[in-house]
Amino acid sequence: MGDIVSFQGEFSEDFMGNPSSPWSWRCEAAHAGGALADLGSHLLAMARHLLGDVEAVCADSSTVHRQRPASNGSQEMRSIAVDDQTHALLRFANGARGTFSSSWLKHGYKNHLSFEISGTKGTLAFDQERLNELRIYRTGAVGRDGFQRLLAGPAQPGYAAFCPAPGHQLGYNELKALEVQALILAVCGKGSRGPDFEEAWQIERLATAIRLAAAEQRWVALSDI
Secondary structure (H helix, E strand, C coil): CCCEEEEEEEEECCCCCCCCCCCCHHHCCCCCCHHHHHHHHHHHHHHHHHHCCEEEEEEEEECCCCEEECCCCCCCEEECCCCCEEEEEEEECCCCEEEEEEECCCCCCCCEEEEEEEECCEEEEEEHHHCCEEEEEECCCCCCCCCEEEECCCCCCCHHHCCCCCCCCCCHHHHHHHHHHHHHHHHCCCCCCCCCHHHHHHHHHHHHHHHHHHHHCCCEEHHHC
């Protein structure tokens, strides 16, 4: 990939796209935090895992549906005080630049946690709706002017525990089982202990900076949070 120069990340779903979808705990700022907290936190974790610390952010948020029914079929309406969508620019400590987008009302998307990482020698792309695939492009590849599709297989950690053959694909629940295994191994001192509470705090700190940047319409340095 060479030197990493950019990150483009998006986590979009459409479960709140219908304005008739009722109010829930996700719509209360004190207990949730909108699309940024619900979906964006996962994307921020991915960005930090892949590129490291973020130094500064600039952001914009909006609430598209400002009222929702109090419950299914209810005529009572409740006000919404959290974001439906948030977009941000990121400056990473390693010099890379990034874009961030989280939305829970982008129609057609069910689990669109995706990213593209571009370097001086290639680009890597992933979409969790096709979670067994990576797309990669390397400069200088003879006779190849586009992306190559890589399929997950038993060479990847954990895959062979469920299937010995490549291309048969793991599902979301298999990934949850692998997460539980990793947690148990970490508790027993036999595996990596990250991501941990420190990392969770760093992600919340980054989300706080994005909220502040959106509210005040300016760049916010993480050192000020």
